[in-house]
Amino acid sequence: MDSAISLRNVVKQYDTFQLGGLNLDIPRGCITGLVGENGAGKTTMLKLILGMIHKDQGNISLYGTMQEELPEKWRNDVGVIMGELDFASAMNARQIGVCMEHIFSGWKKKEFGNYLKQFKIDPEKKIKDYSKGMKMKLNLAVSLSHDAKLLIFDEATSGLDPVVRDEILDILLDFIQDENHTVLISSHITSDLEKISDYIAFLHEGKLVFFMNKDEMLYDYGVVRCSQEELSKIPREQIVAVKKSRFQCEALVSGREKLGKLAGEFVIDQTNIEEIILFLVKGERR
Amino acid sequence: MKGLLLKDYYCLKQYLRQYVFILIFFVALSFLLKSPTYLIVMSMVCSMSLMFASLQTEDMGGYLYSMTLPVSRKMIVKEKYLFLLLMMLFLFAFSVAGSLVIMACTGFFETGNMIEWMAGNLSVAWIYLIINALIIPVALKWRTEKARFLLMGIIAVPAAIVLIMVQIVGGESLNFWLERLFAVGNGLLVLIIGILVLAGIYAGSYLISQRVFSGKEF
Numbered sequence: 001m002d003s004a005i006s007l008r009n010v011v012k013q014y015d016t017f018q019l020g021g022l023n024l025d026i027p028r029g030c031i032t033g034l035v036g037e038n039g040a041g042k043t044t045m046l047k048l049i050l051g052m053i054h055k056d057q058g059n060i061s062l063y064g065t066m067q068e069e070l071p072e073k074w075r076n077d078v079g080v081i082m083g084e085l086d087f088a089s090a091m092n093a094r095q096i097g098v099c100m101e102h103i104f105s106g107w108k109k110k111e112f113g114n115y116l117k118q119f120k121i122d123p124e125k126k127i128k129d130y131s132k133g134m135k136m137k138l139n140l141a142v143s144l145s146h147d148a149k150l151l152i153f154d155e156a157t158s159g160l161d162p163v164v165r166d167e168i169l170d171i172l173l174d175f176i177q178d179e180n181h182t183v184l185i186s187s188h189i190t191s192d193l194e195k196i197s198d199y200i201a202f203l204h205e206g207k208l209v210f211f212m213n214k215d216e217m218l219y220d221y222g223v224v225r226c227s228q229e230e231l232s233k234i235p236r237e238q239i240v241a242v243k244k245s246r247f248q249c250e251a252l253v254s255g256r257e258k259l260g261k262l263a264g265e266f267v268i269d270q271t272n273i274e275e276i277i278l279f280l281v282k283g284e285r286r
Numbered sequence: 287m288k289g290l291l292l293k294d295y296y297c298l299k300q301y302l303r304q305y306v307f308i309l310i311f312f313v314a315l316s317f318l319l320k321s322p323t324y325l326i327v328m329s330m331v332c333s334m335s336l337m338f339a340s341l342q343t344e345d346m347g348g349y350l351y352s353m354t355l356p357v358s359r360k361m362i363v364k365e366k367y368l369f370l371l372l373m374m375l376f377l378f379a380f381s382v383a384g385s386l387v388i389m390a391c392t393g394f395f396e397t398g399n400m401i402e403w404m405a406g407n408l409s410v411a412w413i414y415l416i417i418n419a420l421i422i423p424v425a426l427k428w429r430t431e432k433a434r435f436l437l438m439g440i441i442a443v444p445a446a447i448v449l450i451m452v453q454i455v456g457g458e459s460l461n462f463w464l465e466r467l468f469a470v471g472n473g474l475l476v477l478i479i480g481i482l483v484l485a486g487i488y489a490g491s492y493l494i495s496q497r498v499f500s501g502k503e504f
Contacts, residue, residue, distance in 0.1 A: 087351060099293045
């Protein structure tokens with residue numbers, strides 16, 4: 001599968017934090033969810049891709065072109081949500097549209113107007129009077145109104161109510177119907193990513209822990225709740241991480257199907273992204 | 287470029303009404319004081335305040351947002367210089383026009399010295415353009431709050447230099463030399479030096495700002 005974004009040994013060094021070396025291919029035509037705790041490096045990674053911060057090492061390419069060789073106006077093809085439009089609190093949606101008309105070469109005024117109607121955004125209302133959800137919807141309307149091929153969203157659904165989040169997720173699913181479109185979205189709300197993502201990338205303390213097909217991951221991983229003694233019966237190579245309490249052990253296991261042969265001795269529960277992350281962060285990794 | 291200029295304009299539009307009131311107040315005060323230069327000085331003070339407001343807005347995520355748009359870092363800096371210059375020129379033009387009206391009403395044309403008035407206005411504009419040029423790179427590098435401290439320095443340092451020179455050379459002697467300098471070509475030499483210094487400081491400021499911004503991380 002073609003890569004929309006490719007990172008090769010990308011390193012960003014700060015005084016107290018290092019991201020990388022990241023090696024990652026974000027497939028074209030898919031939604032990739034980026035997960036990790038606060039400070040894991042998600043925003044740093046997105047900013048590196050967008051050229052907002054400078055990498056210390058490695059290469060980043062977008063649609064096969066090295067970042068350094070991208071044309072000056074390459075962001076015409078990218079829709080970004082990062083931040084909450086605080087600087088523009090005195091502006092309204094109509095004025096944002098007027099500015100964008102002169103900034104994006106492929107700006108679609110009519111489509112922007114339609115999104116404002118769909119999101120019930122009053123074009124004359126000042127942004128300072130918007131709710132957080134409204135600001136996010138306006139951001140979304142901007143990023144979808146200029147024929148972008150790639151959407152990069154940083155915590156676009158955080159702090160929003162379930163109805164608004166669901167609406168945004170539906171729009172992203174609709175956007176991805178075009179096989180040339182790609183979405184890279186970071187979120188703490190793993191249930192959102194579980195609904196829409198094709199791939200999940202998990203960052204922990206600046207390192208990429210895994211990048212996997214979501215369906216395969218959820219099919220492959222499982223959780224076994226058993227005693228310490230029973231745990232020893234599980235082949236070591238299949239135990240990914242273990243959480244121990246006074247009375248029982250919980251183990252995140254891979255190769256659920258293979259392990260199924262031992263069925264009867266354990267119950268292997270289905271798992272979800274959040275549980276996998278908690279195991280990998282808080283559990284004892286094997 | 288046009289989109290960014292509009293963005294800056296819309297962001298500052300919220301202050302428009304209060305600045306219009308302030309300027310009307312200054313027009314009235316200049317009229318009562320029979321001092322057309324007063325209006326020009328105060329409008330330049332307004333332009334300074336608006337410059338800080340504009341730079342502050344960028345610190346609140348404006349640059350970050352611009353970096354998500356199809357505009358280069360160079361373009362963002364270029365636009366910022368152009369916008370602040372246009373704003374200052376607009377206010378200068380407004381205050382000159384206002385001053386002319388005041389002069390007509392107060393009979394300044396018959397009694398006042400027009401050349402001195404012109405020289406005074408240009409000096410005021412020159413000082414504020416220099417301040418502009420010094421503030422922008424500092425605000426880009428260390429944000430607007432630190433640039434405000436620099437403003438105090440910009441005002442304090444030249445004042446201190448003049449005071450020290452008066453102490454060393456003596457007020458009368460300094461006046462003598464300055465008068466001789468201004469007499470060369472009826473002030474033409476000073477005008478040319480002023481323009482060259484301004485152009486040099488602006489060019490340096492712009493190049494430093496481009497350098498600062500190209501390495502800036504958001």
